[in-house]
Amino acid sequence: MRTLLIVLTLLVATATPASAATPLEAGTILTTSTGMRCANGFNVHGHLLVSPSCGPVGTTVRGPGGVEIGPIIAVRSTYAVVRITNPYAWIQRPTVAGYNQAITGSFETPVGGQVCTVGRTTGWRCGTVVAKNVTVSYPTGTVYGLTRTSLCIEPGDQWSPVFTGTQAQGHVLGATGNCSSGASSFFYPINRILSAEGFRLVTG
Numbered sequence: 030m031r032t033l034l035i036v037l038t039l040l041v042a043t044a045t046p047a048s049a050a051t052p053l054e055a056g057t058i059l060t061t062s063t064g065m066r067c068a069n070g071f072n073v074h075g076h077l078l079v080s081p082s083c084g085p086v087g088t089t090v091r092g093p094g095g096v097e098i099g100p101i102i103a104v105r106s107t108y109a110v111v112r113i114t115n116p117y118a119w120i121q122r123p124t125v126a127g128y129n130q131a132i133t134g135s136f137e138t139p140v141g142g143q144v145c146t147v148g149r150t151t152g153w154r155c156g157t158v159v160a161k162n163v164t165v166s167y168p169t170g171t172v173y174g175l176t177r178t179s180l181c182i183e184p185g186d187q188w189s190p191v192f193t194g195t196q197a198q199g200h201v202l203g204a205t206g207n208c209s210s211g212a213s214s215f216f217y218p219i220n221r222i223l224s225a226e227g228f229r230l231v232t233g
Contacts, residue, residue, distance in 0.1 A: 051093055053077070053119050055190040055197075056126030056147060059098070062089035068149070068188045070108070071132060071197045071219060072121035073228035077111040078200070078219075080188040084109075092119065103226075106172050107202060107217035110226065123233035125190050127153065131233025133195040135220050144178055144193050146201060148186030156180035156214075165215055167203065175202065175215040182214040191216045197230060 057069040059077075061084045069092075070078035081104050083090065088101045090111045099114040113119060123132045127147040138144055138158050145155040156179035163175045180191070182204035191198040199216030223230060 050120045052122050054122050054124045054126045060091045070200045072231035079109050081109045121231045123231045132197050133232050135197045138193040144191050146189045146191045148189040150183045150185035154181050178214050180214040181212050
């Protein structure tokens with residue numbers, strides 16, 4: 030009888046599913062150990078791309094429910110990198126929060142082509158690529174190689190994912206003007222990030 034109970038206990042333990050992993054999309058809200066609130070970018074295998082304003086190297090980034098994702102391991106002028114320390118706790122999805130198509134690649138949209146974003150403040154917006162390799166001076170320094178668009182951006186939309194159809198383009202870094210008076214917004218092409226860091230985009 031004791032042997033039978035042990036066998037049944039093992040069978041129940043084997044049949045009980047492990048705790049479900051939490052999905053991470055582009056646009057998923059994150060928090061940090063320094064009290065910052067930021068957002069996930071397009072997923073790359075094993076890492077997250079976040080705004081450089083999320084925190085310095087060593088800052089712990091947490092996902093939904095306050096669960097730890099991992100530390101910021103690099104901060105560049107246009108993005109920061111988070112290493113996922115427990116990949117079994119998270120599912121990196123090739124999707125954008127609020128958008129029903131999976132990202133399948135990162136083919137770059139030419140000047141004059143359409144780009145769209147889903148901002149936390151403005152919601153769904155589309156515009157066109159106006160210029161490439163643009164230099165912009167911010168209070169924190171000068172940034173090179175940006176793409177300028179006519180996307181309407183408001184405060185709170187920083188780091189919103191920019192895409193064309195199923196193709197990832199980049200993340201909103203900033204803007205001039207506003208939605209009522211006409212605006213220009215800027216992003217750093219994601220293909221430059223992938224090339225510089227040796228990352229692979231999570232695609233569907």
